[in-house]
Amino acid sequence: MQGKKNNTYDAIVIGTGISGGIAAMELCRKGLKTLVLERGRNIKHGDYPTAMLESWELPHQGKIPEDVKKKDYEYLSRKDYIMEQGGIHHFVKDSDHPYTEKKRFDWIRAYQTGGRSLVWGRQCYQLSDLDFEANAKEGIAIDWPIRHKDLKPWYDYVTRFVGVSGRAEGLAHFPDGPFQPPMPLNCVEDHFRKGVHAKLPHIRVSEGRAAHLTAYDPAVNLGTRGNCQYRNRCRRGCPYGGYYSSNSGPIPVAIETGNMTLVNGAAVREIIYDADKKRATGVRVKLTETGQETEFFTDGVVFLCASALNSAAILLASKSDAQPNGLGNDNDQVGRNVMDHHHSVGAGGTMEGFEDKYFKGRKPNGIYIPRFVNLGDQATKRNYLRGFGYQGGASRSNWRRLVRELSVGPGSELKQAMLEPGEWSVGIGGFGESLPNPDNRVTLNYDKLDADGLPTLIMDVAFGENEAAMRKDMKAYAVEMLEAAGVKNIKPYDRKVFPGYSIHEMGTARMGRDPKTSVLNAHNQVWNCPNLYVTDGAAMTSASNVNPSLTYMALTARAVDHAVKALNRQEL
Incomplete structure (x- = not known):
């Protein structure tokens, strides 16, 4: 009993990424002794070995040798730009963590303290009621159990803490927040915006809303933060804390409370369920370094924040006599309705007339064009x-273009060419919503185990006819906008894309109003295990078309508030 007592906490958080970081901070700040379990190694803020290197100082010039790709990165190498430029150490080896594809799925994973918050795209947007109400109005899947008003205070709360730069646009379907000043558009981006607004007034061009501090406030942007330095080396890790990550923000805040215990190398096998009490009483993990299995216990709550697919895997693996199909899976909904955004479609071209202009710094952000179709009126x-x-x-383009240009002569011609920037290019790519489909699912594969001896996943997910129809417009409207702005040499594109590629996997344990058709209630509690909260992408009932991370963080902060109040009322 003494061992169990020493291994018992007020709260347990599984995962340290976008959702887990917020859960850890909020629970610790509210006074709960909190155990935080991370499957990967520990990385402290600033421990980013390639962050300060110039591109020519990177091993293999930032490229990954082909033999290494073939051996260790079968799936990750499908997205080369994510692997390269000095950030490969932030991603898992596919050889250690394989999966099986019934249909192609490009799963990008990062197991370490901070998870994918060290390498995310940092775009932050709110879902609107256009999104929350769509399923119900269209008869698709099930209705969200919440609306924008339920999440708005929490959107604003995390937006301030994270430090999201952006411009308020006053669009109901593109909700504003308490933004820091936007990163200014460069001259050609501004010209593009003006051209689109003049000729296509129903389309709004704005600055991207990004988790980069442009007006650092130490009283709000807690942790180890500072203003963005415009280096655009974000995927290597930001030692300045200019962009938001769990490592620079909530994890240091949680540590400062003295209430957090972080255990790395903890691969969660299952959540322990007490059928009599109908509650989670702990977790069973395998410690990667020693291979030892151990258990941690809680008298309070468990927050499952391992990412949509891994959270589904943990729920499915948490089998008992009372829950033979997995925890929360009485209705066979866990692992179903996998969604991701589809992109790699749009257009690009060149802009003339700005040969005397350049820009300073490496702005890690660009333009954003909010949705303008199917807004609820006949016109759209x-x-x-x-x-x-x-x-x-x-x-x-800069001098590096000359590496591949053979037409430049030697001597003075080459020197002159190196002094002159290349032409301006402008491009836009669409991000489209995918519909929830119960046939898009993941299941456990006990015949193929990962490096920690855990069952792996079988992917059976594909985009559908609605997504295919949408892509035609995504390409056509991109051309129309570029033409309106006077862009030349326009080249549209529509590349074959597969789920997972956008790294926005969602929906495997969706929120809902009915335990027969959903896994979670309106507060992210598992219906038949109310002290277990799932607040990552698994909770999403529909996908919207905007980047989802801000929604995960808002759901998490809201759920912690609910959990702590329920604990204080002795309801859990």
Whole structure:
């Protein structure tokens, strides 16, 4: 009993990424002794070995040798730009953590303190009631149990803490927040915005809303933070804390409370369920370093924040006599309705007339174009459901273009060419919503185990006809906007894309109003295990078309507030 007592906590958080970091901080700040379990190694803020290196100082010039790709990164190498430029150490080896594809799925994973918050795209947007109400109005899947008003205070709360730079646009379907000043558009981006607004007034071009501090406030942006330095080396880790990560923000705050215990190398096998009490009483883990299995216990709450697919895997693996299909899976909904955004469609071209202009710094952000189709009126109605937004930007090529240009002569011609920037290019790419589909699912594979001896996942997920129909407009509207802005040499594209590629996997343990059709209630509690909260992408009932991380953080902060109040009322 003494061992169990020493291993018992007020709260347990599984995962340290976008959701887990917020859960740890909020629980610790509210006074709960909190155990935080992270499957990967410990990385402290600032422990980013390639962050200060110039591109020419990186091993293999930032490239990953082909033999290494083939041996260790079978899936990750499908997205080369994520692997390269000095950030590969932040991603797992596929050889250690394999999975099986019934249909192609490009799963990008990062197991370490901070998870994928060290390498995320940092775009932060709110879902609107256009998103929360869509399923119910269209008869798709099930209704969200919440609306924007339920989440708005928490959106604002995490937006202030994270430090989101952006411009208020006053659009109901693109909710504003308490933003820091936006990162200014460069001259060509601003020209593009003006051209689109003049000729296509129903389309709004704005700055991206990004988790980069432009007006650091030490009283609000807690942790180890500072203003963005415009280095655009974010995927290597930011030692300045200019961009938000769990490592620079909530984890240091949680540590300062004295209430957090962090255990790394803790691969969660299952959540321990007490059928009589109908509550989670702990977790069973395998310690990666020693191979030892151990148990941790709680008299309070468990927050499952391992990412949508891993959280589903843990729930499915948490089998008992009372829960033979997995914890929370009486209705066979865990692992189903996997969603991701679809992109790699849009257009680009060149802009003339700005040869005397350049820009300073490396702005890690560009333009954002909010959704403008299917807004609920006849004028915007299309022959598919939901919609899309665009992300993009403009830049001017530099001396590195000469590496591949053979037409430049030697001597003085080469020197002169190196002094002159190249042409301006501008491009926009769409991000489209995918619909929830119960046939899009993941299941456990006990015949293929990972390096920690845990069952792996079988992926059976694909985009559907609605997404295919949407992509035609995503390409066509991109061309129309570029033409409106006077862009030349426009080249549209629509590359084959597969789920997982956007790194926005969602929906495996969705929120709902009915325990027969959902896994979680309106407060992110598992229906038949109310002291277990799931607040990562698994909770999403629909996908919207915007980047989802801000929603995960808002759901998490709201759920912690609910959990602590329920504990104080002795309801859990």
